[in-house]
Amino acid sequence: MLGTLAGALAVAALAAAPAYADNGHFVTGGGNAAACTDTGTRFECAGKVAGLGGTTFEITATATGTAKVECVNPAGIRVKGQDTEVEVTATSARQQTPHNGQYTFALTSKPAAVPAVPACPNPLWTAKVLDVTFTTATLTLSVDNATAAETTVDVG
Template sequence: MRRMIGTLAGALAVAALAAAPAYADNGHFVTGGGNAAVCTDTGTRFECAGKVAGLGGTTFEITATATGTAKVECVNPAGVLVTGQDTEVEITATSGRQQTPHNGQYTFALTSKPTGVPAVPACPNPLWTAKLLNVTFTTATLTLAVEGATAEEITVDVG
């Protein structure tokens, strides 16, 4: 009888494990070869592309945040154009929440929205009109969140 109970308990434990979903729990950015994350400066926005693997949850999200220096022109009320102050900006792009593919891998391409005029005043006073010419991005931080929790974060130079 004891042997039967032990065998039954073991069988139930195996069945419980088999019924539970298998989660990889090691979502990460692929770092080698042609699938490694690459970010590019495209003027007033940036783009990042690459691949993530090891996705085992039901949802994930990729976010890229890039910092850069905005070059601004200022026009005074008389219409005179002058160079504004360079201003540091931070811009974000996201994949939005995605369902995990069956193979646990996802190739991504993120594009930030066009940068607006920096919130920090780049012109002498509010009567002047600021015009954004370009942003030179330096680095981007890519974050992979699986089930709402950060799985990995990497920093990529923006070229």
């Protein structure tokens, strides 16, 4: 009987103990929730992740938008180009997991770029992105090279 009681208490203690296993996730709600902003030809995302239990992690943000393009011919004449859909990415690069399992991030993408074709009349023209209207961004948290969490946010 005493052995059964001790076993039951051990199971109850384990059930009540905090979970230290890897449970990486994006913090939602409040000032730490992921948010992204459109900054012209780039976008920025900031927020917080928690539950990091692996050895390394990486945060990647990918946003799709419509690029307003200007085309320049070899003589230097500028004309309106064809609006083109672009996909732009920002990353934290691989980071060591902090001891408290939480990380506040701020990511800035590289400027959007488009090929001359189909935005311009032919490959001899140079395409210049004037502005991009981003709509949503998908943020992915990878822990030890495996996807742990993903969220989609509006780009404001």
